[in-house]
Amino acid sequence: MKVTYNAETCIHAGNCVNNLPAVFKIVNEQFIIDQEGASETEIRQTVVACPSGALQIADNDISKII
Ligand code: SF4
DSSP states (O other), X not given: OOEEEOTTTOOOOOHHHHHOTXXXXXXXXXXXXXXXXXXXXXXXXXXXXXXXXXXXXXXXXXXXXX
């Protein structure tokens, strides 16, 4: 699984950084994704909850989302 981020799509709602601050964070004014910071299931749930679609999962295995 690979999480991707599109800065042009992000509406800065903050859901990701609030839900999983160990994974989605701002470091030196850069948005970074540390996939080691939570379980794959937790990351998938947060990606699905992104209101803008800026976060995407690069594989197509949606069976793991729920
Ligand atoms: S949840 Fe989505 S829209 Fe909100 S800050 Fe994160 S990437 Fe941007």
